[in-house]
Amino acid sequence: MTSDETDGGGRDPLFRYDQPIFANEDILKISHLPGPDKIVGRDEHMSKVAQALNPAIFGREPTHLFIFGKTGSGKTLSARLVSERLQSEARREDVNVEIAVIDCGEQHTEASVIKTLASQVNDPSKSGMSIPERGLSTGDYYNRLWQVLDTCSDVTIVILDEIDMLRDDEVLRKLSRAGENQKIVDSRLGIIGISNKIDYPEELTERVKSSFAHDELVFPSYDANQLREILENRKDAFKPGVLTDDVIPLASALAAQEHGDARKAIDILRNAGRIAQKEGADTVSDDHVRAAKEKSEADRFSELLEGTATQSKAVLYSLVLQTGGRKTAEVTTNKIYRQYLTVADDLDMDQLSERRVQELLQELDFLNVIQSEVRGRGRGQGVHGTHRLLEDPDIVKRVLLRDSRISTLE
């Protein structure tokens, strides 16, 4: 590098050192754990979680718990915070509480849940054991887990996030019965299952239903005022004076319009700051907030669609075309199928049968990309189904056009 390419302080001008917008952007990360005084509207719920976990302070088995509620209603946050507070209380009683957080969206098989749990709790200096990444049978992973639990903790709190994504609920039965079946003798286990699906317990197999005694807790969504307070509490992420007056009220109002999702509200605020920063602006304005809302919706939607096959995207594209730009429009399977035949033809793709298209629609419904209702003859009898988008058609279209093949339709 020549001296011309560096500024007076020897810094490379290719990079930016001034940060006019953010003071500490990490505060707006979803994984950031706010302090107990910055949690809004969850006192009652947190105290119910605490009640269930309370026996752990004395080394006894906690009550297992299911927490339900829509996305961004503070389920994971409350479960983690209460568990951490329990951990420090228990320490005063000389009881060692370990906490494991498992994302069942990623670890959805029995073996991967057990392996992840064992490695999160394991302290090789106490157990004298390692948990290998691969190579053991599920039974062997269980054996190591029981030893780890008995040697490394008095009580383990297992938080199973997105529990409805588990492929097999056998793991729930085995974990919840570990003490009773003498798999663990010196320690106890408490399970907190978290899900967006309130009817999840109905999906459990009969074996688990009858054996897994638990309490249930429902978290309501936030209203605009609560979202506003949640965002106000994270204002320190920005430099003083950077946020114009309308920014927080607008970001919270936009997030409240959907279903009061704190994750969305925080995302919008963070993206608004980033867009302002990219533009080289000194302040964040309501225009930045609106642009951020569109961006965060498109990002989230694109995540939902990640890994979806082009045929599914073609089916979804057909639904978008049939809505005529209206999010609330309900379209029959039959209309989607007729549109799909043209789309598949334009894309030079194989044309799937109507039955297969119906199955793809069901998958999209399962992924919460669309909402399907089957009238008359019951599920699987596609012709009577109607389907609608859960996201703005423009956004869905924009995300679909990111697929190189679908983009040829423009």
Ligand SMILES: Nc1ncnc2c1ncn2[C@@H]1O[C@H](COP(=O)(O)OP(=O)(O)OP(=O)(O)O)[C@@H](O)[C@H]1O
């Ligand atoms: N009451 C609250 N006060 C402050 N921040 C909150 C509150 N509730 C949620 N948040 C923040 O919103 C984000 C999403 O919350 P959390 O992950 O707990 O939601 P969730 O209900 O578990 O959602 P999901 O089902 O999508 O996992 C996190 O960054 C969290 O810190």
